[in-house]
Amino acid sequence: MSCEKVTYLIDKGELVKLSFMERMRIRMHVWMCKCCTHYEKDSKALGRMFRRLADKTEPKKVLSEMDKDKLKKAISEKS
Amino acid sequence: MSISKEGIDTSKWVEDYSDGLYNYAVMRVQDHDLALDFVQDTFVSALKALENFQGKSSVKTWLYSILKRKIIDHWRKQESRKTRPMSSYFSDSGMMKGKFLEGAQPTGRVSEVEKIIENDELREAIFGCISGLPDNWRGILVDKMIEEKKTEEVCKDHDITTSNLWVIIHRAKLQLRDCLDKKWIRQ
Numbered sequence: 001m002s003c004e005k006v007t008y009l010i011d012k013g014e015l016v017k018l019s020f021m022e023r024m025r026i027r028m029h030v031w032m033c034k035c036c037t038h039y040e041k042d043s044k045a046l047g048r049m050f051r052r053l054a055d056k057t058e059p060k061k062v063l064s065e066m067d068k069d070k071l072k073k074a075i076s077e078k079s
Numbered sequence: 080m081s082i083s084k085e086g087i088d089t090s091k092w093v094e095d096y097s098d099g100l101y102n103y104a105v106m107r108v109q110d111h112d113l114a115l116d117f118v119q120d121t122f123v124s125a126l127k128a129l130e131n132f133q134g135k136s137s138v139k140t141w142l143y144s145i146l147k148r149k150i151i152d153h154w155r156k157q158e159s160r161k162t163r164p165m166s167s168y169f170s171d172s173g174m175m176k177g178k179f180l181e182g183a184q185p186t187g188r189v190s191e192v193e194k195i196i197e198n199d200e201l202r203e204a205i206f207g208c209i210s211g212l213p214d215n216w217r218g219i220l221v222d223k224m225i226e227e228k229k230t231e232e233v234c235k236d237h238d239i240t241t242s243n244l245w246v247i248i249h250r251a252k253l254q255l256r257d258c259l260d261k262k263w264i265r266q
Contacts, residue, residue, distance in 0.1 A: 003169055011249040015223070015230070035170075038190070042256050045190035049205055050224040061105065062098050067115060071093050075122045 001025050007039050014047055087129065087138060092122060096139060100146055106225075107150055107218050109210035117153075121146040147236065154214040168253045189256050208258035216251045223248060 006029045009022055018026070030036050063071075097118055104114035124145055125132075132141060209217060215237065222233045223244065234244055 004165060007253070008245070008249045011252050012245045015245065015248065039256075041190035043252060046252055046255060047224070049201065050220075051227075053202065053205060054225045054227065061102055063101050063115075068093050068097060071097055071115070071119055071122065074119050075093070075126065 001029055003029075003033065003036055003039075006030070006033075006036050007043075010036070010040050010043050014043060087132070089126060089129070092125075092138075092142075096142055097122075099139075100142060103143065104146060104150065107221055108153075109206065109217075117146060117149055120149055124149075150218065151237065154218060163254070165250070165253075168257055189259050204259060205255070208255050211258060212251055212254060216247050216254075219244065219247050220251045 006026055009018060009026050012018065013023070013026065026040075030040055100118045100121060101114055104117040105111060108114050108117070121142055125142055128145075132138075136144075209220065212220065219233060219237055219239070222228045222236065223230070230241060230244060234241055239247070
């Protein structure tokens, strides 16, 4: 199986449960391939980074009063 | 703006919903002015359609659904950005070339940097790379990977099949990995 296919399965595996055969194929390939070993780690690292972006403790952006006034004005003009 | 004949107080909409709507939009379009325009259009459309509002969902949910539709329509209208061929993410100089791997191996390294980079810097770098994704990929990636919405919901919103979703997420991750690698691993 090619690296292209294996990396696809690795990413898919982060989202759904793969079949036994698919998991075996990944393990066999990763065992022999340094690049895909790295890719597997990176795929998980990216997943963690995404989750951190969604972290609700991060301050959300708040619109300035100026932006809000602009919104109010534009809305009252158009409606 | 005041209380409409439908009995909905619209005068506080900006105060109550604009920050939330703005955050939703800016996450997906990565542009302040454009996001603000979307919020404005959402309010205007909602006011015009107020009499059609059935009250089946909350005003908040209704406003988000209008915004969501507007962003997706915007992406559809735009010509999608050119995407790189898959082969560009794989090198063919690997040790086991041709033997088991049928040629190409994925290039780059991201997991190492994760440990080193400060949180804020990492956030900024990722957002920078996410903004470089093709528009429709970005929306799908944000919905599925960052907001962790259900697969069925994401597929329905973006009108794609489940296998489309796996492929798009995979390609987006390849591109992000490549971007992060170029942006600051090798700087």
